[in-house]
Amino acid sequence: MIKGLVAVFLAAILTENYVLAKFLGICPFLGVSKKLNTAVGMSAAVTFVMVLATAVTYPIFMYLLVPAGLDYLQTIVFILVIAGLVQLVEIVLKKYMRVLYRSLGIYLPLITTNCAVLGVTMLVIEKSGEGYGFLHALINALGAGIGFLLAMVMFAGVRGKLETADIPKSLKGLPITLVAASLVSLSFLGFAGLVDNMLGLA
């Protein structure tokens, strides 16, 4: 049981990293990774929303939509819940973390349309079945958030290096950022099969 949870957690961070392996949530990944402190703040907010969203959407899907035979409402209900949660996070941040709220700017309401959050809640439903329950879903969401944090912090470092690098004029700005993102993503391919082999599950 514990082994399974650890496997889910590590897999969500490394092998199935939502940004670098599944390519979800690229918008904030490119938009807020310029500075380390905003990257960390954004990741914390996303992690919070992911866990909370999973905690709310999973029971709604399992105990409300499935019994009523309304599986097809999954997407719209999940979006509704995520939008509400993001609003809640925004209110909380505005009250207690004013500086973070200002530095996140437009990207905070954009978590609403961050496909990584929707992806976490929806892909975990697909996986649900024998031995993969509510607790697994929560751990997966937490792992996905920390994976997002890892990707953001790594990429903020890469972009810091890019600032001082001598880049050809035609590649300056977004092009070199995308190239760098693809290389970071490539490096994450190296984690394939790592978690299962490490825990002896393969």
Place this chain on the structure above:
Amino acid sequence: MNEILLAVIIVSGIGLIIGVVLAVASIVMAVPTNEKVDAVRGELPGANCGACGYSGCRAYAKAIVAGEAEVNLCPVGGKDVAVKLGELMGVEVGDVEQKVAVVRCMGSKDNTERRFKYQGAHSCRSTTNLVGNLSSCVYGCMGLGDCIKVCPYGAIEVCNGVARVITENCRGCGMCTAACPKGLIALVPVKEQALVRCRNLHKGAMTRKDCSVGCIGCMKCVKVCEEGAIEIKNFVATVDPKKCSACGKCVAACPRGCLTPFIP
């Protein structure tokens, strides 16, 4: 039919619950915002140039509302903004003097000589430290455009090797005056006046070698000025815009051509 109804009820029910939670949260965790700051900020130009002495328009708006700052400090907005802010805050508006930037150099490629062909960093500041100047006049404009880079309004251009302020676009924020390593850019009041477009501090004989229009400190303008508005200091003439009556006598008397009428 029944299924459709159920779907509608479930989705709107979830929406309703979320709505109530959000409404409660927004009341419980309401942040007291000062609407006056937003109103004042709305009137300010939003260029965040810092010419008022605060770190941006929002900081200045806060200072105004807190009563720490006068309403007439924004040179970009000028009189219009000061009057509006005065109405908002219910205070008297002091004197607002609109200013524009001028480049006090005429050492264009025709008037000075290029000392060498320059290929390197496109920055006045670093090139000044490296080689002094590109042209024969060490005090003159380098034309590499540090002022253009800092101007928030695109009001400066380099024309034949010398920077030039496009007066219609200039809002007088003064960013360029600090950016010029030669100190060639000054803010002058918007009025007709005579202007010495030279800052060459060499003695006359040397200035002649530097530039064909440089000020040699010959005192002719000082003698013809009836207002006593011109003085020679460090071998270069300056006009006091407050005293200048724009009569044009000094312009006619100048043998070099750097004393020019300035018509905004």
